[in-house]
Amino acid sequence: MQLVVARIGRAHGIKGEVTVEVRTDEPELRLTPGAVLATDPAAAGPLTIETGRVHSGRLLLRFEGVKDRNGAEALRNTLLIAEIDPEELPEGEDEYYDHQLMDLDVVTEDGQEIGRITEISHLPSQDLFIVERPDGSEVMIPFVEEIVTEIDLEEQKAVIAPPPGLIDDRAEIASSREDSE
Numbered sequence: 001m002q003l004v005v006a007r008i009g010r011a012h013g014i015k016g017e018v019t020v021e022v023r024t025d026e027p028e029l030r031l032t033p034g035a036v037l038a039t040d041p042a043a044a045g046p047l048t049i050e051t052g053r054v055h056s057g058r059l060l061l062r063f064e065g066v067k068d069r070n071g072a073e074a075l076r077n078t079l080l081i082a083e084i085d086p087e088e089l090p091e092g093e094d095e096y097y098d099h100q101l102m103d104l105d106v107v108t109e110d111g112q113e114i115g116r117i118t119e120i121s122h123l124p125s126q127d128l129f130i131v132e133r134p135d136g137s138e139v140m141i142p143f144v145e146e147i148v149t150e151i152d153l154e155e156q157k158a159v160i161a162p163p164p165g166l167i168d169d170r171a172e173i174a175s176s177r178e179d180s181e
Contacts, residue, residue: 001085006080007020008020008078016069016071034049037049038080040079050062103116105158129143
């Protein structure tokens with residue numbers, strides 16, 4: 001399985017280094033010297049990491065065969081793609097790769113079907129599950145321990161304890177408004 005792990009930014013200096021926007025929680029595993037990465041566009045790669053270092057809070061990489069600023073600048077906006085085993089799990093307990101969470105059924109603790117995860121949005125404060133409901137509408141569910149109480153990969157489901165208002169049906173809200181008028 002292929003996983004985008006970084007996007008190449010601008011050239012840094014004159015010796016072929018580039019800045020990278022890291023898109024993996026495990027850069028120490030995916031972006032190390034010797035790693036061979038596929039690219040998008042494919043014509044730019046594969047690229048082998050020669051060196052890597054952190055400078056002013058940014059990861060800088062140099063690739064084999066890229067020896068000057070022009071070569072580095074030609075790689076700008078290229079996506080770096082790692083090949084990973086789909087059965088591989090992150091090192092931390094209660095951590096998951098996005099591909100493991102996609103298409104999981106979402107149910108409440110009492111068994112009410114909410115929908116299935118169609119997208120995971122990574123925001124600065126927390127991740128969000130984008131869940132498609134059976135009627136085609138979407139609901140966003142914060143991926144936090146207080147709300148997502150269980151991820152069961154064997155049963156292919158995420159169990160949630162939603163606070164009031166998170167998943168209330170629009171029809172229920174509309175009827176309660178009509179009742180109060």
